[in-house]
Amino acid sequence: MTLNGESMLLMHGRIFDGTGDEEIPDGAIWIEGDEIRRVGPVDQFDDVDQSVPRIDLGGRFVMPGMTEAHSHLSYFNASSLQDLDMNCTAETTTISAVLNARTMLRCGYTSSHSFGSLHAVDVAVRNAINSGMVPGPRYVACGRDVLGTGGMIDWNPDHLQLGMDGLAMLADNPWEVRKVIRKIRKSGADTVKVYLDGEGMIESDLPGELSYTQEEADAAADEGHRRNLRIISHARSADAVIMAMKAGFDVIGHANYLNDEALERMREERHRIFVTPAIHWQVGLYSNGAEFGFTHQALDSMGYKDEIAETINSVAKMKAAGIRVLPGGDFGLAWTPHGTYAKDLQNFVELFGYTPRETLLAATRDAGALVDFGGKVGTLEAGKFADIVVVDGDPLSDITVLQDLDKIVTVIQGGKIFHNALDSGPRFDLSAKPGLKASVERQFEAASG
16 A cells, blocks of 8 residues: 555544544544645544545554654754854754654654753754754754854853854844844854853853843844844843743743732733743753762752752742743753653652643644644644654553553654654654655565555
């Protein structure tokens, strides 16, 4: 049979469609081209012509492709922050980003929202994915980070005269901010990340130490929106969150510490904004950091233990206020390696008190609204892109099943099978063969029986 063609019918799956409705216990999905034509109980598909190829899912769990909402495809599992700008060439970084994109798609993340790029790697990788040259998630590409002198990632000593080439663009007044954002727009990025405060391991700019003025933040949001760019922030403290909200930023990264004003400003604009706590940055440090010199004692002295507790409290308040809080764990450092994205789903359940159902809705429907793509991702509905994941297990009972690649048995993006380990359908894995054309895919299909 011919698959990855114009039409196919997935049958006998337990369908979680991401809309919030109850699952369809014995359902089917009719795919035509890159879109879903119909979703429903399997007995509603008797009218589908027998020439349409069928794949029997054997009762397995079917869900929309997930969206990684706080990602760094160009980060290469570096073991120190300085590695990102000092110890890797742009060329090697690009190769790593291509491999990371393939890994993310194989893990069931069919879309991704970048939270910062080295060089212009994001734009190049996004364009390669869109052209079909390499496999990867539908990608919202970020430009280089924007920050003021002495901001969080302006970490190289001045006497080295290194600047921040590749990682950040320094801008120190409203007109400089506008200029660098215009450069980012020229580079072809979709989003701009602006650092408003700091990080526990950066002594020159700690959380709560504002590195921009309100006037500079206002200029960033105004210039970005004038140029059709989404404006995202690194904002750990309540004051940084308030600054971002006053300026009209679209996505708040972290929001670890909140006061009443910050929470109320977000609540008032909950239908417009998104928050990505990226808690796995801290969880990963606690779990894996000792290998890289970050002992628990050292992390506690930097305030990370308190920050985890504050983040848990802040997310509970945001959830109660109806603010869209999205999984996305700041993956791409050695303690948060690529390929472990679903660990942040576990954090939502075990730390934030989300149910597995609420977590899946956040990772599909809500994160899909973040990346948007014409409103065609995040749920399994007629007219949406056929971005589908089949799981040999029940993530509604055990969210950790999504961490096991052997349980991610089928990944379909835009109606094309990227990976399939089911007995029915072609048994090949395009994650190992990027950029195959349809004619080559058909050769694999023929060889598979």
